Amino acid sequence: MNKLITAIKVRNLNFYYGKTKILAEISMDIYQNQITAIMGPSGCGKSTFIKALNRMNELEGEIKVEGRVEFFTQNIYSRRVNLNRLRRQIGMVLPKPNLFPVNIYDNVAYGVKIAGWHPKQELDKIVESAIKAATLWDEVKDKLHKSALGLSSGQQQRLCIARALAVKPKVLLMDEPTSGLDPTATIKIEELIHSLRSELTIVMVTRNTQQAARISDFTAFFGTDNNRVGRLIEFGATAQIFNHAVDERTRDYISGHLN
Template sequence: MNKLIPAIKVKNLSFYYDTQKILEGISIDIFQDKVTAIIGPSGCGKSTFLKSLNRMCELEGDVHVEGRVEFFGQNIYERRVNLNRVRRQISMVLPKPNLFPMSVYDNVAYGVKIVGWRPKAELDEIVEFAIKSADLWDEVKNKLHKSALELSGGQQQRLCIARALAVKPKVILMDEPCFGLDPIASMKIEELIQSLRSEVTIVIVSHNMQQVTRVSDFTAFFNSYENRVGRMIEFGATHKIFTNALDMRTRDYLLARLN
């Protein structure tokens, strides 16, 4: 059995928007080249936790963090951290496609161009590789210079994943990537996650428990209580969480969601 290597180590993380505490005392290892699912009821801080892993949360207002988030040993909340580099290496896919009003090609090339100039031939290769990696090439290869907004919802979401892949991240954070998609489009996203799992570390927030069992290696269950502060209740291999959870709160949540 291969040794599990943490890509991200979260140590006693508490998170605040202004003075409002959202998360308390979260400690978890997110293992390299594995899929980790974050589950739990609405309002327990799952999306906030996801955005804390690459500091995207700071784009939404004043935040305060206690504890550490270590990305291959470096605390990303240190003062001198290069935030652009962190967010390239830890990319994020949002619940709804957030494409730019530009062509399919330019959407995928956008992040690469920000990093630095590339010859046109090299950029073409990067865009093609990323779109193929997102299992979208055959559907858009003749539409590269048409508006990305003309694609279907499922295609747009896979294009967002291609855009994330183009900058060669080590981790991709996916917040409800199948939100609002029909079953066929959702299955394509799941198949994509399966194909990427040996190449990149993935953390996914999902309310679909069947999806979690299909795509994830590990699962963390979050919950919140009377003060609405989110805590991690249990973490482990997905099959153990779903068949033999240790905490009654985890078992109760899964029983309600699966029936």
């Protein structure tokens, strides 16, 4: 087995919205070209945690962060960090498709255009490559200039993934990417996630423990303490977590959600 390379290192992370503490003392490594699942009960800070990995939380209000989050050894909370560049390198896909009310092509090209000018021919290639990477090309290649909002929910979510891929991120954060999708669309997204792991590091929040077991390499189980503050209960290889979890809370959660 090849030696694992840490893409994101989290150490003693405490996270606050205003004065309210949401996460306490989170420490874990997210490994390059691996799929890491984040699971746990509602209210344990899963979504807050992954948004802290590219500072998306700052768009939601006043925050305070203690501890360190390093992206290939760079402290992402340093004042010198270029946020736009950081969020291109660490992209995010939300639970529900958040497409713009424009055509399919312009949705995918949006982030690329913001990052810098490209000749039309080059932009065409970038858009096509991203849509193909999201396994959507055959379904939309003849309607690139039609509204993206006319696609099915599953197609819209894959288009959101294509938009994230177009700017060539190193890490893709996915917050319940199959939430609300039917089983067929869910399978397509899972297959897509699995196919991307050779090129990307993926961190995925999921409420579906079976999904975590199916497609992730590593799993982090979050819970809450007596003050309802989110904490990392257990982290390890997915097979270890699902078959030989150390903490009783992890075992109870998995056994209660696999049936």
